[in-house]
Amino acid sequence: MARSPFLPAGLAGLLLAALALAMPAAAESVIELAAARAGVFHHLDASGRRALAVAGERVGLVWEDNRDGAPACHFASKTTAETGFREFRFGTGECFEPAIAADGADAFLLIWEDETGVQAARAGANGIGAATRLAPAGGQGAIIRHPEQGVIAVWSAPDGRWRRLWRARLDDAGDGGLIARAAAPVDPQPARDDQAYPTLAVAGPERHLVLVWEDRRPGHTVIFASRSADAAAWSAPARVSRNPTGAQPGGLGRGTGAMRPAIAAFGARLAVVWLDKRDFLSGYDVYAAFSDDGGASFGDDLKVQDSFGDAIAQWHAAVAGNPRGDLRVVWSDDRDGNADLWLNRPAGTAFGDDFTLPEVSGPAHQADPAIALDDAGNLHLAWLERDAGGATRLRYLRRPASGGD
Numbered sequence: 001m002a003r004s005p006f007l008p009a010g011l012a013g014l015l016l017a018a019l020a021l022a023m024p025a026a027a028e029s030v031i032e033l034a035a036a037r038a039g040v041f042h043h044l045d046a047s048g049r050r051a052l053a054v055a056g057e058r059v060g061l062v063w064e065d066n067r068d069g070a071p072a073c074h075f076a077s078k079t080t081a082e083t084g085f086r087e088f089r090f091g092t093g094e095c096f097e098p099a100i101a102a103d104g105a106d107a108f109l110l111i112w113e114d115e116t117g118v119q120a121a122r123a124g125a126n127g128i129g130a131a132t133r134l135a136p137a138g139g140q141g142a143i144i145r146h147p148e149q150g151v152i153a154v155w156s157a158p159d160g161r162w163r164r165l166w167r168a169r170l171d172d173a174g175d176g177g178l179i180a181r182a183a184a185p186v187d188p189q190p191a192r193d194d195q196a197y198p199t200l201a202v203a204g205p206e207r208h209l210v211l212v213w214e215d216r217r218p219g220h221t222v223i224f225a226s227r228s229a230d231a232a233a234w235s236a237p238a239r240v241s242r243n244p245t246g247a248q249p250g251g252l253g254r255g256t257g258a259m260r261p262a263i264a265a266f267g268a269r270l271a272v273v274w275l276d277k278r279d280f281l282s283g284y285d286v287y288a289a290f291s292d293d294g295g296a297s298f299g300d301d302l303k304v305q306d307s308f309g310d311a312i313a314q315w316h317a318a319v320a321g322n323p324r325g326d327l328r329v330v331w332s333d334d335r336d337g338n339a340d341l342w343l344n345r346p347a348g349t350a351f352g353d354d355f356t357l358p359e360v361s362g363p364a365h366q367a368d369p370a371i372a373l374d375d376a377g378n379l380h381l382a383w384l385e386r387d388a389g390g391a392t393r394l395r396y397l398r399r400p401a402s403g404g405d
Contacts, residue, residue, distance in 0.1 A: 028397060028399070033395070034394040037067065047199055048212075049260075049317070050099045050262075054372045055102035055106055058077055058107075059398070060102075062075050062099065064097065071096055073095035075088050075089075077123070090131070091131075092115050095113070099143060101143050109145060117136040129175075129176050133180070134153055134180050135155065137157055139155065140155060147202070155198065164185055166183045166184065167183065167184060193217050194215075196213060199212055199263050205294070207294075210225060210263065210295035211227070211228075220245065220256065224237040225295060226238070227294065240289050241287065242301045256278040256280060258278075264319040265323075270290065271321065285303055285304075286303070289302065306353050309354060314333045316368050318370055329351075332369060338362075338363065366383055367383065378400055379399040380398050
């Protein structure tokens, strides 16, 4: 911008400085991990939408695609300084719903479902270590490393008529692999309906393990939570979402639906985010609840998206936080005529205005986001972009914290 002839030089300099501070910093270049090919479909379907993680200066991403004719899982990673990802395939036979978590400063934990059952492994710059089988059948896995309790995995598996949540602690093997202890149900009471889509966090000063999941025991789908101080004894499941139970207008159903929870610790607080259909005429909305006591209790349900998104459905809600207290929620909706990614953050006791970014909005169909925030507040996003012919591509960006996002 040239200096205005109508402003003194000093004032023009101040104006330029103010404009520079007000303008968001540009994101790093978008990286395309998997290009669009006819007949190839990419999926970011991790339970809790945990398909993206940051470990120190390294970012890791997992997904599933059918580029070789059958569903297969892939892991890719890079450091902040590197311009491209290095990719590895994993799993035995057909592979589905891989999830990832940071493991120290430069490594990751993976959990997935393949032809041999529920599997877990460690991964890093040079690929994936030996797989450890957690169960002969099941899926929708979540995994995390607790600072004192070690590695904890949770997954959903058939138990008679219903799907039930199971947990196991994994010990570190001398060769860098993992050794699974015996699995046990999270809730010792027999399942009365399906338990699905678990996801984990470590929350609060006492660093409790907190587990949330989708549960149908009231006769409709709600969000439940349980926590543990030692990864062995878990509290009785407690309801998080307050979507109405009971017949809805017209006498239909047993209650409205809440599904696909995601969880994030931010500072000393905890956020659970989910998709909620209590306003059934407009489809699913994004809702959240906060905990200030390490997951022992949760506050009121809060609608995340602003009023501009109320008339249309939201999809694929994900959440990320970091130790300094940043929190971001992301989802996709088509309020502007095509699917874009939208974000929000807490503002006092509620949420602020929705915002999007140039890289994740526009004419193409952008959806299925995964999100991470590193300790410095830099925003990491991965998502799928679909063209008019239906082909999908997998994309990633990192936006510096100074970008105002």
